[in-house]
Amino acid sequence: MHVVLAWVTIVRFGIVQGSIAAITVLPISTLPRLMIEELSLLAMAPGVLIGIHYAVQISRLRFGYGSDVGGRRTPFIIGGLVALGIAGVLASLSVTLMTQNPALGYAAAILAYALVGIAVGAAGTTLLALLATTVAPERRAPAATIVWFLMILGLVLAATLGGQAMIPFSYARLVEVSIAISVIAVTVGTLALLGIEGKGRPREAQASGDRSAEGRTGKVKGSMMAAFRQVWAEPAARGFTIFVFVSMFAYNMQELVLEPFSAAVFGLSPGESTQLSGNHHMGVLIGLIIIAVVGRILRGRPGALVAVTVGGCLCSAAALLTLAASAFFAPDWPLAATVMAFGVSNGVFAGAAIASMFSLAGMGAERREGTRMGIWGAAQAIGFGLGMFFGASVLDAARISLNDPSAFAAVFALEAVFFTFAALLAWRVARGPAHEGRAQPVPA
Numbered sequence: 001m002h003v004v005l006a007w008v009t010i011v012r013f014g015i016v017q018g019s020i021a022a023i024t025v026l027p028i029s030t031l032p033r034l035m036i037e038e039l040s041l042l043a044m045a046p047g048v049l050i051g052i053h054y055a056v057q058i059s060r061l062r063f064g065y066g067s068d069v070g071g072r073r074t075p076f077i078i079g080g081l082v083a084l085g086i087a088g089v090l091a092s093l094s095v096t097l098m099t100q101n102p103a104l105g106y107a108a109a110i111l112a113y114a115l116v117g118i119a120v121g122a123a124g125t126t127l128l129a130l131l132a133t134t135v136a137p138e139r140r141a142p143a144a145t146i147v148w149f150l151m152i153l154g155l156v157l158a159a160t161l162g163g164q165a166m167i168p169f170s171y172a173r174l175v176e177v178s179i180a181i182s183v184i185a186v187t188v189g190t191l192a193l194l195g196i197e198g199k200g201r202p203r204e205a206q207a208s209g210d211r212s213a214e215g216r217t218g219k220v221k222g223s224m225m226a227a228f229r230q231v232w233a234e235p236a237a238r239g240f241t242i243f244v245f246v247s248m249f250a251y252n253m254q255e256l257v258l259e260p261f262s263a264a265v266f267g268l269s270p271g272e273s274t275q276l277s278g279n280h281h282m283g284v285l286i287g288l289i290i291i292a293v294v295g296r297i298l299r300g301r302p303g304a305l306v307a308v309t310v311g312g313c314l315c316s317a318a319a320l321l322t323l324a325a326s327a328f329f330a331p332d333w334p335l336a337a338t339v340m341a342f343g344v345s346n347g348v349f350a351g352a353a354i355a356s357m358f359s360l361a362g363m364g365a366e367r368r369e370g371t372r373m374g375i376w377g378a379a380q381a382i383g384f385g386l387g388m389f390f391g392a393s394v395l396d397a398a399r400i401s402l403n404d405p406s407a408f409a410a411v412f413a414l415e416a417v418f419f420t421f422a423a424l425l426a427w428r429v430a431r432g433p434a435h436e437g438r439a440q441p442v443p444a
Contacts, residue, residue, distance in 0.1 A: 064374020287347015
């Protein structure tokens with residue numbers, strides 16, 4: 001019975017993560033498209049807003065530390081989820097305002113997107129920290145797969161159902177759909193979260209005999225900078241932070257490149273390009289399933305999990321080099337299969353990295369799970385934003401002097417270099433001495 005309840009708890013974590021993701025669909029995907037196509041703004045206009053959304057997520061460190069000090073993470077998660085719901089509606093209202101007053105609407109959008117980023121940091125960081133202290137070590141790898149899977153499912157459901165509800169489109173309908181998504185997501189996420197965080201030692205840790213979790217639910221004293229310096233002094237935490245930044249930078253370099261590549265080099269239509277992105281997401285899900293199986297075998301061995309992350313990074317680099325080569329053989333190349341393989345590699349890398357993160361979060365001399373998650377979350381957000389901008393910039397620069405196949409191939413090859421570098425960083429973390437033992441309880 002306990003095992004069943006443990007898996008139900010993990011699914012509940014995933015539902016909360018899916019709720020967070022669902023609210024971000026309109027601000028990150030639909031609203032930028034409206035700004036560019038319907039409102040005829042420059043592409044950099046929504047780009048700046050999304051950049052702000054990522055930049056403010058450096059606040060993840062503050063929220064992670066705050067949840068450590070407070071001793072309770074549920075209020076941070078629910079508060080962040082409610083704030084995110086409000087921010088999502090405000091973002092839609094700001095775009096509606098742009099139709100009447102572009103300057104005032106864009107100013108409102110800046111505030112809305114900043115609130116989106118802060119709210120995602122508050123809810124997401126503390127949710128992962130709570131998962132790391134609640135789920136037993138042997139279940140963390142499959143837990144990572146379930147949480148990531150349900151996050152993607154939340155994105156798909158919000159995009160599909162929300163898109164259908166906006167046919168025919170109007171800005172009034174846009175706001176109505178935004179309100180509906182926010183209300184449903186906040187309600188479902190809150191109900192899924194209630195009761196997970198117990199008082200005292202986590203129930204999962206008790207059942208699994210994980211002594212490292214003992215005493216980790218009480219309050220922690222000390223300033224945020226002291227907590228940051230303490231975590232940064234840990235070789236594994238510092239190395240993993242750098243790895244997260246580099247790997248997320250590499251992971252998102254293709255975000256604004258892959259679909260234009262399929263159109264410019266392979267001549268795919270917009271619908272076919274969308275299907276190609278679907279192949280990539282399907283590949284990611286397959287990779288996550290692989291990690292769920294492998295992680296079950298590894299049973300909470302973080303060093304081995306990071307080693308699997310190395311393999312995922314190297315496979316991603318190989319797939320990118322294959323994509324670069326495909327540019328010179330278009331259209332006679334199995335592009336869909338290549339993109340699928342790239343997705344599988346990304347899924348293996350991402351799933352293993354997340355599982356490693358859950359395991360590493362509980363290691364160290366102090367109860368700093370939230371602080372560690374905050375540092376890694378900030379590194380992820382900054383790497384994500386900069387990688388997307390860098391990939392698009394390299395493509396623009398390369399197309400000035402190179403033909404399209406060579407320009408796109410150069411971007412993919414450079415991305416492969418970053419993935420290889422990320423693999424080296426992950427390998428250093430895997431071989432680090434911090435994996436040899438677990439943290440000891442800290443006296444209250």
